[in-house]
Amino acid sequence: MEKSLTDSYHRPIRDLRVSLTDRCNFRCFYCLPHGEPPIAPKEQMLSYEEIEYICDIFVSLGIEKIRLTGGEPMMRRDIETIIQKLTALKSNGLQDLALTTNGYFLPDRAQALKAAGLDRITISLDSLKRDIFRQMTGVDVLDRVLAGISAAKKAGLEPIKINAVIVRGHNEDEVADFAAFAREHDVKMRFIEFMPLDSGHDWSRGDVVSGREIRERIEQRFPLEPLLVTRGSETSSRYRFADGAPGEVGIIAPVTEPFCGACSRIRLTADGQIRTCLFSTVEHSLRDVVRTGATRAEIVQFIESVMLKKEPRHFINEPSFVAPSRSMSFIGG
Ligand code: SAM
DSSP states (O other): OOOOEEOTTSOEEOEEEEEOOSOOSOOOTTTSTTOOOOOOOGGGSOOHHHHHHHHHHHHHTTOOEEEEESSOGGGSTTHHHHHHHHHGGGGGTOOEEEEEEOSTTHHHHHHHHHHHTOOEEEEEOOOSSHHHHHHHHSSOOHHHHHHHHHHHHHHTOOSOEEEEEEBTTTTGGGHHHHHHHHHHHTOEEEEEEOOSOOTTOOOOGGGBOOHHHHHHHHHTTSOEEEOOSOOTTOSSEEEEETTOOSOEEEEEOTTTSOOGGGOOEEEEOTTSEEESSTTOSOOEEHHHHHHTTOOHHHHHHHHHHHHTTOOSSOOTTSTTOOOOSSOHHHHOO
């Protein structure tokens, strides 16, 4: 019988995002606008052994994709070790092991990630202009991130996805330039709507550049054709360039075009909390269950019961919406 985790709306849960650390060396204003809040004490963080054990259980329950994230996951010491351990789960049903990073450490370490078993990488890049990059991320390292993208390509961590959060008044005028970058470098450029997950709670609807506007801005320069792939639980609407140029465009529009009905994702924070939705206001401490000596069967039971609490959808567009108290860097993007 096929293993599967299912929520109470019959959505199969196949995709686990694991945050390796709350720490980050960038200060993106849409994530950590008022500086880094105090990070969780070390003893509260899951150890690599605990992460490996928990992921092993999740994979035995039908999780097919694991994405390592953070904070900045490459700030966790010796990340290659956990990649190696998780790669071993491929013999048990894991199909895809990916990493989301700001790219800062890639020039020196992309090759080692590949050697450890990483399949794919997503690199955040919010501007192609040095001053805007610095203004959005708080650090003056555009050239280093671009070198990181080249290093990831050279290491064969393909297909490379590039994430850009598009925020009104900051980088919406660069949307078509990013599409040009995707064509030139043969990468999958993904445009993300700004979500209310910033620690300063400064988000406002007026800051959101809609997926529709993003597409229109690209099409003024490069006509697109929808990719005829079943979207399934994918977060992005995908397009290819109509003239057959390399590269791809994906538009992720959780604010204006929610895709919750097909959500297959859950998250594990660096301190061991399960989050059933990016916008959850409650968390479920798997860490406490594991550390109090629960048996594997009891852990499975706990996970299955938490899945049944997964929210039907997010409520960003409702007047009663309350943003989660933890920002994206703590939730694990
Ligand atoms: N440090 C890594 C990085 O920079 O990619 C991984 C963690 S980061 C939280 C993951 C992704 O979440 C990044 O692409 C980031 O741009 C995105 N993100 C963070 N806050 C966001 C927000 N308020 N709205 C939309 N995307 C956001």
